[in-house]
Amino acid sequence: MKSRALTAGLLAAIMLAGGWLRFDRIRETSPFLWDDAIHHLEAVWLGDALHFLRTSVELKRAEARGGGDLWTWEGERHRFHQTVGGIPPRFGRPGHMVLVTAAMAAVGPVPWAGPLVAASCGTLSIAALFALVLGARRNDREAPVIALLAAAFLAFDPLSVRLSREGLADADGAFFALLAIGAYVRARRPGMGLAPTALAGLLAGFSFTVQTRNFLVVAMLAGWELAPGALSAGRRVGERTRRAATLLACAALFPVLCELPYYGALLIGRAHGIAPQVRSYVLQVIGIFANHHYAKRDYVQASGLANLASYPSLFHSLAGSWLPQLVALGGLAVVQRQALARHGEERAARLVPLTWLIGTFLFLSVTAPLGRYASLFVPALAWVSAEGLAAALRRARVRGPTPSGDGHGHSPAQRLFSRRLAATWLVAGTIALGIQARAGALESGVAEPGYAAAVAWMRAHGGPRHVTTTPYVSQVWAGVGEAEFLPGTESELAKLVESGHRHLLVDLIRNFFLGPFSAKGEVLKQVAARCPLAATFPNTWAERPEYLFEFNYDVRETWHRIESAHADRSGEIEIYDLAACSPPFAATSPELPAEP
């Protein structure tokens, strides 16, 4: 009982510390990448749409009470377009959108609603990992120590802390993935029926609706269930197949539920002769997978095996040393050795973090090793690091030969000494990791994006309507109708100028106008040559290595960008005055040659 209370107290302390790192100055955070800005705008749309529905129902009731002809299809359509802001869902992550909308319902449509969800889920992930490790090592007396260590590693992990302060779908995606894996690990226990497996499937399915990349979690769970050998938990093929089918069927439930509103809208629209123009959830997901990096072999072929260096390089950038990765490597070796030495459930418990870490690491490394994607295996990394540290502590406790020759039977003084040593290890390691993460978090706080200031400046100098290289972030601050993506031709740009788009906002994205977007790069060159630079704003996140890994399709290019970030002025937002260009852009100006 006493040790349970101690464990709970330590977990609470770790969560408090982790929560502090995640929630500290959360109100100063805001969207600055494309994805988090899109999620913010989608959540605004959903919040407004729900409010519209409520008022529409009230209007209908008022009409039913005899208030005259208040409600008409046409009138409601018009009111919908007038009152609903943001952008309709397009990113195939309705789970995340709903969570951000819920946060907005609580704190208002503030830019930090997304980061608030991430911080909450990031903090809860610490407890979820603790529970997962405890569940996997249920017959192990060391389990609470390992679970606490894993929780501490995750709490102070720089990448986890960073992602928990951003409005991306990665922190909550990782949280629900952890819940799914935790439920699955419990479902694997001998004698468990299908219900826990179904629960794991449901959670995995929900995590997929939060973050499409979590299809890997669904695949991983099904793979563990179907895998022969040590992971099979002694079950026969038929039983494993039935359990895997249950898991997959349940995983499909939430995605299907997400599609239903679209289908209902389609049927109702068909009955009223209206064709909804919104892409349904399934089409969004298909679009994501069809266009995503996983489907683009070019990336894989171009980068080759060099991308395997991506994540080690990213973690080195984040931590500023190789030490955490060495601990993790040591942990991997320990877990692998333990897996070989044990049998049955104990072996399976070791194989889970091993296959989770190696599988996702390799898949992402050879497809699209973007920084935030690592959120899928960071908890596994924390787990194996904890195993490594626990093994080191074990060795520290068992010092020198004993009368029985097996390390047992130390004198009380020896035990006291070794426990002290272990405690010292634990405290020192935690403090070191905490300081390191705190430093990283502080630095993140310093690296504030400059979009709010840039849009405020434009608002004061001729209005917020502008052309931009980063449309969704601009729309968060200026409004959806006030910011247009930089077009690919001068004549289109001239039309935008004529329609009142006074300024051009240029940020880091200009360095990524490649391939199909290179025409925009040419227009940008013309603007830089012909229009005066009206203002610049610091945007320091954009020159920090760990953020440049968010564009990492080829690690060699990323290294090059990191080296030249300062020279490229990546950390600046530039505002060009489009109304003062010489010569001015005209709708009849000759088109640039089309891209081959």
Added chain:
Amino acid sequence: MSAPSTGERPTRWMIVLVIAVATIGGGLTRTCEVLRNPSPLYLWDDAVIHLEAQYLVSMVDALRTARDQRREERATGKDVFRVEDAVERFRREAAGVPPTFGRPLHDLAALVTMEALRGRAIAGSTWGPLGDPRLWAVPLTSAIAGALTIPLAFLVARRLWGPETGLRAAAILAMSGAHLLYSMEGFSEALLILLLYLALWVHLRGRAAVAARPDRPLAGSLGLGLVLGAGMLVHFRFSILAAVFLVADALRAGTASAPTEAAPGNAPAARTPVRLARLFWVGVGIAAMLALAELPYYLLLMAAKQRGIAVHPKTYLEQVLFVLAPEGLGYAGSLVRFRLGNLLTYPFALVYLCGGVVAVLAVLGLRHSRSASGSAEPRRPGVLLVAALFALPLAFYSLTIPLLRYGATSFALAPLFAGRAIEVIESRFAERGRLAVARWTGAALMAAALVEGGLLPLSRLVVPNGYAVALEHIVTRAPSTSAASPHLTTTPPISWALAGTGSTIPIPRNESAVSAGREAVALGARWLVVDSLVDFMDIDGQGFPAEARFLRGVEEACRSTSPVPNPFGASLVHDLELNYRPFLDTLALHRDAAARRADLIRLYPLRPCVGAPFVPPPSPVAPPGPRP
């Protein structure tokens, strides 16, 4: 654990032999009767299912053509295939009507049978539609389903009372008049009965599995849900039976015996969370099947939206909402018009269809279904459910709309109880040591049940109809041999099935519709086809009174030429299938069949009447629609 036996228990080979004979014999009887019928479609529903299956066949053909064109395109590099062209061609050439009846699994079964019949020869007729063997597909589907039900009846009865009762039940079912009737028609009832027996078997297996492994209390629940869902896809009326299964599952703990007297297959009492979990998984199975039916529409709509093509067929859930929900409201309305005499409908029908012997034995078997009274036999798990499945639908429909076919699933369970009754009677004699009397009594009762319950009713149940002859009469007198002249009819689906969907003109409903009808006559509509259905179109101002008045107006103004014999229209089965009136009135109407000329299909040449002074009174009511 069965009742005292009169002799040796049947061996495995004997069981296989008897079931094989019953199945093959029963199947052949059903198939031969279907193929002997020169005009296999004769009511509204079977014709609609035929038309829906025809539409699906057209769709399969269009997909095959598209696949071939895509292959050709790949092989030659020519631009052969365009989605828009394929859609336009399908719209132009598709036969039948799109599914609207909310019975996708019946449509699918009919489609499979139609595909199997493609290119085969059945009838000797040279007239177009009767030369197409696919016209027999829908009743043949029923025949196949009917034959497959026989071994299932054995399996169910064996689990309930043992193999001897199983053999008796299977044999009686094979020759049961009610089951024969619905195995030879194109209604959904034969498939419903098949799925009812399948659901019973899955349920009983699940109970046995739970009894064998109490640590797995959810065994079989998902499978049961899938079968129940499949039944609802055959006909949504199956949902009443599904509700009985769900209630039985929920109350299973109450029906279970105490552990000390637990019988084999009797599951221990379930805790409430387990019961809820079972209900949940049964519900998941049902929902999965309904979702499966909706899925093709979803894919079609999404693909059409992507291509910018407008598609109009009602989705499955829309069919359920727009076709079946009104039917539910119809039941509620019927409750208001309930007459006490309606309670006699199903007892009468049971005797009429299955014979008096089987009816009496069924009641006796029902009485002793759980355990023979006064005997030390343990109570049988699952018997109460079968009894509820037998009695509750009869009670429900007696109170609402007691149509003959609505009792078909209950009639199909009667052989189980009849078999049980024979076993109980035998055991009574055996208990007194009179084994020979027991054996001979059992044999005599079996013989009586088979002859009086099946062979004798069969002769009065198989009644020919005259639709094919009537339509042939119209077509062969049409100026163009390509299709029948457009005509007005009381049963459009049969005309559509036999002469094409463009062969009829809706019966005018109001003044402007009358004008349209006259215009149609001027455009070439030559005939009015009136059958005995006209007597059921206006029942106390309900139904289609305006159409009925219009038809009677035509009948008065025009002269029928060469009426076609249609004995089916004057049969009691026909009248009981349209038992919307109080039961006793229906019987009175049936007695009056000859005076009503119900045994004739009257053909009226319309052209001589175009100028005649008939003006039916206007009444804005809905057109006659299919009654699901």
